[in-house]
Amino acid sequence: MDIDWLEAEIERLSKLPNAEVGVPMFLVPEDLSMSRPPADVPEGGTEISRAFDEAIALLQARRGTLTPRDIAAVIEVLAEHHLLGRPFSSIAAEPA
Amino acid sequence: MIRLSGTIAEAVRDLSDGLAWGNAIRLVNYHSTPGFRAAEYEAQLAALAETHDGLDMAGMERLMQGEVPRRPVVVPVLFEGFRDNYDVILPMIERHGFTAWFFVPPAFLGIPVDMQRAFADRQTLTYPHDEYPGERIAMTWEELRDAHARGHVVACHSRTHTELTPETPEAILRDEIVLAKQEFDAALGAPVEIFCFLRGAEYGLNPRADAMLSEAGYRYIWSNFRVQKLP
Numbered sequence: 001m002d003i004d005w006l007e008a009e010i011e012r013l014s015k016l017p018n019a020e021v022g023v024p025m026f027l028v029p030e031d032l033s034m035s036r037p038p039a040d041v042p043e044g045g046t047e048i049s050r051a052f053d054e055a056i057a058l059l060q061a062r063r064g065t066l067t068p069r070d071i072a073a074v075i076e077v078l079a080e081h082h083l084l085g086r087p088f089s090s091i092a093a094e095p096a
Numbered sequence: 097m098i099r100l101s102g103t104i105a106e107a108v109r110d111l112s113d114g115l116a117w118g119n120a121i122r123l124v125n126y127h128s129t130p131g132f133r134a135a136e137y138e139a140q141l142a143a144l145a146e147t148h149d150g151l152d153m154a155g156m157e158r159l160m161q162g163e164v165p166r167r168p169v170v171v172p173v174l175f176e177g178f179r180d181n182y183d184v185i186l187p188m189i190e191r192h193g194f195t196a197w198f199f200v201p202p203a204f205l206g207i208p209v210d211m212q213r214a215f216a217d218r219q220t221l222t223y224p225h226d227e228y229p230g231e232r233i234a235m236t237w238e239e240l241r242d243a244h245a246r247g248h249v250v251a252c253h254s255r256t257h258t259e260l261t262p263e264t265p266e267a268i269l270r271d272e273i274v275l276a277k278q279e280f281d282a283a284l285g286a287p288v289e290i291f292c293f294l295r296g297a298e299y300g301l302n303p304r305a306d307a308m309l310s311e312a313g314y315r316y317i318w319s320n321f322r323v324q325k326l327p
Contacts, residue, residue, distance in 0.1 A: 019222035020133060022124040022140050022172075027318070028114025029121065029160045031325045032299060045116035052115050056108055068098035071107060072320060083122055083170070084143050091143055092136045 001051065003058040010073040013080060016089060024079035024088045051078055098320050101300030111321055118164045121156070121323060122148065123171040123197075128178045128223045129185040137185050141192045144170050150194035153249055153289070156316075160325050175199045175253060176221050179232055182239045186248075196248040199292050199318070201257040202279045204234045219257040237283050244284050251290035251318060252276050259294045262302050269305055274312045289315040296320035 016023070026048070045053070055074045060066055080088050100107050114120055124144070129137060148170040151159075155169060172189050174181040177200035189196045207215045209232040216223055216233065223233055244250050254260060255276035260269060273291065280288040291314045298319035299306055309317065310326050317324045 018125075019127045020130055020224060022126050022137065024122065024124050026115065027121040027123060028111055028322050029119060029156070029325075030110070030114070030322045031160050032327045033325050034327065041113045041116045042118070045112070046118050048120065049112055049115035053112050056112075066104050066108075068100050068104065068107065068320070071104070071111065072098055075111070075321070079122070083124075084147065088124075088140065091139045092133075 001054050001058060003062050006055055006058055006074075006077060007062070009077045009080070013076050013089070014073070021092065022088070023076065024083045026075055026079050048078060048082055051082070097295065099295070099297055099301055101298055107321065114322070117162070119159045119162060121151065121159060121171060122168055123173050125173045125175065126181070126185065127175045128227075129174070129180045130224045130227050131180065131184050132224075134184055134188075138188050141172070141185075141188050141194065145192040145194070148194075152195045152247065156323065160323070170194065171197050173197045173199060176257070177201060177204050177235045177240070177253075178221075178223060179235050179239075180223075180227060182235050182243065186243060189248075190246070196243065197251060198240065198243060198248060199251045199253040199290075200235070200240065201253045201255055202276050202283075203256045205237050205240065206279075207234065221257055241284055244286070249290070250280065250284060250288055251292055252280060252288050252314070253292050254294050255279070257294055260297075260302060260305050262304070264302075264305075266304070269308055273305060273308045273314075277312045277314065287313060289313075290318050291316070292318040298322055299324045299326065 052074065055078065059070055059074060148168050149165065151169040151171050172194055174185065174196055177198065186196055204215065204221065212232055212234050240250060254272045256272065258272055260272055277288055291309050296319045299317050315326055317326065
């Protein structure tokens with residue numbers, strides 16, 4: 001992953017009309033009821049978790065301090081590119 | 097503005113761990129779904145259906161317990177209770193075998209038709225102004241009941257689409273959380289179990305609201321980064 005690509009994607013996605021287009025995201029389940037013991041994190045993670053770690057490290061190196069909005073933007077970029085085999089927003093450009 | 101209950105570093109670590117477990121919920125957030133974008137929604141849902149299954153409440157509980165689904169699951173989330181969610185995208189969601197998750201401020205559904213646009217403008221419910229000229233822009237309770245009866249999930253997005261902060265007066269908190277749930281439960285004939293704050297706040301930011309959510313009978317908070325099962 002390239003930091004310039006990541007920043008360009010964050011900028012591109014921020015300009016989409018989110019009030020009327022689909023915006024992919026990831027949410028992490030969290031059980032605060034403590035009804036089960038916390039699971040061990042699998043060694044090596046998943047493709048998405050590795051991409052998340054890499055993107056966060058790149059953005060932190062570029063910007064210094066991150067904000068919650070930066071984290072959301074990283075997840076938006078990952079979801080945009082990982083839900084399907086092509087950018088989710090590109091589907092809008094396909095002929096009906 | 098997105099607020100977190102802990103530090104940035106804690107949020108990054110939790111998200112990294114959560115994504116590493118492989119049971120993260122994939123979702124596509126929609127708000128207004130106007131008819132002029134119907135072909136786009138249809139193409140998106142058709143593409144998702146090739147590689148994803150839908151998710152219902154029971155499935156979310158299994159994810160919460162750590163289950164990793166055989167195929168990825170995806171949740172089409174429909175925010176705000178707009179009429180075009182029911183008219184335009186819901187039939188497509190059903191055709192492709194997904195469960196829709198409606199996140200609705202219930203007061204919007206009860207606003208008289210000639211006041212719905214003013215309400216939407218005041219409460220930051222963004223919609224295309226040239227859609228349904230002279231007609232209602234909100235779903236009706238009958239439509240929401242029908243969607244719920246067909247297996248789609250309904251969640252509370254505060255009563256009036258109002259941001260709730262630690263400084264919000266008690267009476268307003270009660271209206272936005274408790275009264276909203278009472279309205280949903282009476283109208284649907286079943287308990288609404290998920291609450292989503294405006295701006296996607298998570299558990300721990302607003303202790304009075306958190307306590308009220310549990311007391312009212314909600315079981316989950318749907319926030320910007322997490323779905324949290326309440327203690």
